[in-house]
Amino acid sequence: MLTLECPYCGVMAEETELAPGGEAHLKRVGPGSTPEEFEAYMFARKNPKGVHFERWRHAYGCGKWFLAARCTATLEVFGTYPAQCSAPPQALQDKIRARRPDWKGF
Amino acid sequence: MSEPVSALGHASFDGFARIREIGPLGMLTLRARPDVAGLTAALAAIGVTRPEPRRMALTGERGCGWMSPDEYLVILPYDEANAAMAALSQQLSGEHHLVANVSDARAVFRIEGAKATQVLAKLMPVDFATLAPGELRRSRAAQTAAAIWAEGDGFTLVCFRSVAQYMMGLLSHSAMPGSELF
Amino acid sequence: MSTRLQKGGRLIDRSRALEFSFNGKRLMGFQGDTLASALLANDQMLLGRSFKYHRPRGLVASGAEEPNALVNLGTGARHEPNQRTTTTELFAGATATSQNHWPSLEFDLGAVNSWFARFLPGGFYYKTFIHPRFAWKHIFEPIIRQSAGLGKAPREKDADRYEQAYAFCDVLVAGGGIAGLQAALAAAGEGARVILLEQAPVWGGRAPVDGDVIDGQPAETWVKATIEALGKMGNVTLKTRCMVAGVYDHGYVLAEERVADHTPGDGRPKKRLWRIRATRIVAATGAIERPLSFAGNDIPGVMLASAVRDYVTNWAVSPGDRTVVVTNNDDAYRTALALREAGLSVPCIIDARSNADGPLPQRARALGIRVETGKAIAWVKGGKRVTGVALCLQAGEGAPLEEIGCDAVAMSGGWSPVVHLWSHCGGKLTWDAAQAMFRPDATRPPTSHDGQALVFAAGAANGALTAAEALADAARAGASAFGKQPGPHAQAAVSIEAPLEPVWIMPQGAGPGLKMKMWLDPQNDVKVSDVQLAAREGYESVEHTKRYTTLGMATDQGKLSNINGLAVLAGALNTEIPNVGTTTFRPPYAPVTIGALAGESRGDIFQPLRRSPIHGWHETHNAHFEPVGLWRRPYCFPVGGETHQQAVNREILAVRSGVGMLDASTLGKLIVKGPDAGRFLDMLYTNVMSTLPVGKCRYGLMCNEQGFLSDDGVVVRLSEDTWLCHTTTGGADRIHAHMEDWLQCEWWDWQVYVANVTEQYAQIAVAGPRARQLLERLGGMDVGKDSLPFMTHAEGTLGNFPVRVYRISFSGELSYEIAVPASLGLALWERLIEAGRDLGVIPYGTEAMHVMRAEKGFIMIGDETDGTVIPQDLNLDWAISRKKADYLGKRGQERTHLASPDRWKLAGFETLDGSVIPDGAYIIAPGVNDNGQRNTQGRVTSTYYSPTLKKGIAMGLIRGGLKRMGEVVEFNTVSGGTVRARVVDPVFYDKEGEKQNV
Helix, strand or coil, rough: EEEEECCCCEEEEEEHHHEEECCCCCCCCCCCCCCHHHCCCCCCCCCCCCCCEEEEEECCCCCCCCEEEEEEECCCCEEECCCCCCCCCCCHHHHHHHHHCCCCCC | CCCCCCCCCCCCEEEEEEEEEECCCCCCCCECCCCCCCCCCCCCCCCCCCCCCCCCEEEEEEEEEEEEECCEEEEEEEHHHHHHHHHHHCCCCCCCCEEEECCEEEEEEECCCHHHHHHHHHHCCCCCHHHCCCCCEEEEEEEEEEEEEECEEEEEEEHHHHHHHHHHHHHHHCCCCCCCCC | EEEEEECCCCCEEEEEEEEEEEEEEEEEEEECEHHHHHHHCCCCEEEEEECCCEEECCCCCCCCCCCCCCEECCHHCCEEEEEEEHHHHHCCCCCCECCCCEEEECCCCCHHHHHHHCCCCHHHHHHHHHCHHHHHHHHHHHHCCCCCCCCCCCCCCCCCCCCEEEEEEEEEEEEHHHHHHHHHHHHHHCCCCEEEEECCCCCCCCCCHCCCCCCCCHHHHHHHHHHHHHHHCCCCCEECCEEEEEEEEEEEEEEEEEECCCCCCCCCEEEEEEEEEEEEEEECCCECCCCCCEECCCCEEEEHHHHHHHHHHHHHHEECEEEEEECCCCCHHHHHHHHHCCEEEECCEEECCCCCHHHHHHHHHHCCCEEECCEEEEEEECCCEEEEEEEEEEECCCCEEEEECCCCEEEEEEEEEHHHHHCCCCCCCCEEECCEEEEECCCCCCCCCCCCEEEEECCHHHCCCCCHHHHHHHHHHHCCCCCCCCCCCCCEECCCCCCCCCCCCHHHHHHHHCCCCCEEECCEEEEEHHHHHHHHCCCHHHHHHHHHHCCCCCCCCCCCCCCHHHHHHHHCCCHHHHHCCCCCCCCCCCCCCHHHCCCCCCHCCCCCCCCCCCCHHHHHHCEEEECCCCEEEECCCCCCCHHHHHHHHHHHHHHHHCCEECCCCCEEEEEEEECCCHHHHHHCCCCCCCCCCCCEEEEEEECCCCCEEEEEEEEEEEEEEEEEEEEEEHHHHHHHHHHHHHHHHHCCCCCCCEECHHEEEEEEECCCCCHHHHHHHHHHHHCCCCCCCCEEEEEEEEECCCCCCCCCCCCCCCCCCCEEEHHHHHHHHHHHHHHHHHHEECCCHHHHHHHHHHHCCCCCCCCCCCCCCCHHCCCCCHHEEEEEECCHHHHHHHCCCCCCCCEEEEEEEEECCCCCCCCCCCEEEEEEEECCCECCCCCCCCEEEEEECCEEEEEEEEEEEEHHHCCEEEEHHHHHHHEEEEEECCCCCCCCCCCCCC
């Protein structure tokens, strides 16, 4: 059972205090998008074995959504960060690259 | 009009810790960003201290808890809630905020005694040894949401009113005589 | 005969005799006994029967690895099957019965299976019961179920209670032997918060039995002093009777504490499940001795050498006057020495190695014990009890050299580290050829959230089998687990032991006749011959072989059989053991009671049932409740001897002709406020909410991004920048989370706040032609037609209650929903009931509400919708804005499939005979599909008897929808027939909506 540190309130929360929200950094497409674009937004997920970015909500705590970078194979957590961004912070990307030199990047 | 009644009519249980349902307490939810102008003063105007992150600032029968970066829980006597809500709205008018009276939406419990921590440690995935003085911790108790803070000779626990009976059951079960953890 | 020795027994208190019973026999034991040691002391060698052949089974081990000695423990509401006698502490009044035999333990008809053992080889089940197909269900399975299984499942509700507790630490040490103690000392000395758990009731593990000397004192003295020292440290928590069952991701550990197992009925929880979050874990879980595979090694009286030593030393129980020791290592000589010290006879030590000249064998020889090297047991003689062994050459095929009479055999095939906790989270193993064991590979540990090692193996669990090695290893592990360098540690006297010689089959050239009698897994009756057969039949993977032969699938999960089995498999496949590998170690280490996993969640606190502020009134007024999410809502309020259907019909007619009250407190209520709130709601709802005037109400629909209808409710504009959104009862938390999601993750620059005030208010629907009359009796605010028209709201007081009143209707009648602070909800409800008594006011439940809304053709989320329905399917186009450029679900609804004219769309249905269409019925279409099933063209979504119209009414989805109006279609029925119904307008009652707008 995972533990993730909520970047908003600093609580190291266990999985039962969190609600999962799937892949992070999806870019919403709405009316006017092509079927292919909409399909990609709605259904296409990376589901990698390795470095992954995902959404979590501190549901039983401060209620905030945050994002987490972790390795789906080893469950190593590289970091958590606020949801109000469209890409992981550079410092976190650097840390991931240090831990996973063969990572292809965000 | 009738008198407001708490969810369980002040039910209590004596185990290795004492469980009491109290209330209803006056409670306001205030949503506002920390940088809102006049926030500290607005809270002071209704007699509470603006808390540090993750803290409950208690002053007598009043208190103000940090619930999230843009949410506070104001505690005060039940009868004062509506006036305080109006005062807060007045003080913060012109600033983006939301204040709601949630006095009736909650049930409040006291868990008291030297081993009160053990009652909660059976229900909450919380490391009580690292709980800071004055810390307000939001988590869950078994299967339902709960917020706790240390107060007096034990803890105060706040949960939703609809699950008050469940919470009383949990706390009583956990405080059963002879079931001390250590 | 096994018996109690006159002296000794380090764990028993002879001054405290305990009476207990086994199969009705009254027996005596002592405080400190396990059930196993007490039974053995009473000469109860035969304890059960094996699973397949019903062979006699006795004790093999003295701990959690015991495969045989399982019993039914307790009676009635305290009955528990499959309790391991070796880990069950004896208590006064314990009642145990043996398992898996019929009619009796001594005489078991099932034992005939063993006469046919030749015909019941590995994979027997798969081979035999395949044909004919029907026979499995009707013949084989019932017979197998009758004869299979171990203990009897309890029939009564468990009289005991259970609980859980959370704990946190820097270093969790699993295992309270000398390695665990040393590791705890090392970590705690550096300041770590340490939890040290031991599964047994006593500390110290094997060292006190083995006679180790630590820091110049007997191990027992050192253990006692160390526990005292640890107990005085404020940063150390000590627990005995607490087994670490599993290690999970990020240092989550489950441990089961046996709080009152040994004191049943004393009011304490029987068991407690600890949910521990440990930064690092030290696995000081020791090692388990391996049996040897020789013919007849399953006969009662053949035991692990270490277990024999335990019974003699710990509990002063002799397994027999004469015990033959058979071994491939020096350690087993300790058993011979312990037996001799207790005054018992050791006729022979049979050592498979060609030489045995270390200090321990020399001591044995010095005592005059006969030591036969290069020898083996050809077979064990005896039926329900060992009577002797046949000696042979280990190098040969088993020709007997001599028969040696004995009552017990103590066997040792070497030791296997308990690597379970290391392996649960993916720690890898390495084959240690010198010690013939798999041990943790420190270079490939399980890792935690920081990518660093999570588990540190220590002592025997890490392959450090001697006390001196174990202490050094544990000091290293304990300090490393807290990121420190090891400091000084306790020193044990060095004992020199010669290396073991791996022996997987005894004798090595044994033929098929002997191999068929060599048990690997005595509970499930898996023999050397079965594994070899599996290999011949092409099974190469150890995981497949396990399932094919059932090796290691018994309740001990292969603790004894695993390594021997895979060694035999490696031999049969002519490969090395590490190439075969091990099966996967999964939690729990030993069985955990389901009661402990459930914890407090049973009875009244099984789940957090939600109760409205008026719930108590409903209970006292005979409400029949139905679950709606976690809420319990009154379904109806039967009066007198009414059936539920009668009550529902009465309630509907009373509302339609008079006035009724519904507890609507459970409806979700979300306040949405801010400069961008209107814009936000326009994105969330399919229609426009930003234009809703203050004081007005508007019905709205919410969809998910796919376009599917997710929730509905009435939106109220409270002020210029504040709206109140009603959600469905089940939708409050979900929609609140949905709103926060979009506000936090997509439109985070929009200025909107949401507050969930669902539980702040009790909400009472007052519906029916006399509703206004009732409210006016309370006095206060004006609820007249003109001052509070349909679809508006107002704040004020009713009978001095502070209220907000909404003129909205879900029944189609004149209707008010009154919100009042929850703590006044019951008082207002009672006031209304009282005030309306002469108006005939009645409480009505959710079913009346459902029927009335169906009579009006109103949809219900969850009935008309199932996550694949878009609003357009329900003819709700009027509630979908065409002007808005965007809203959640708009793009999804534009998908070609969802815009197809062939979609099933909402219509009403009336059966031609007035009957009620069955729930879930489909509308039949011509022809059959690829599976030979009848084609369908629609389905019913809501179907009721309407007491208002005195006939069955229904809504449903049908291809083409209302374009089919007037057509007669066929619904299937439960009995296999069909019922004919006409497609009609789904609004059955008051089509013009006049009644609600008066």
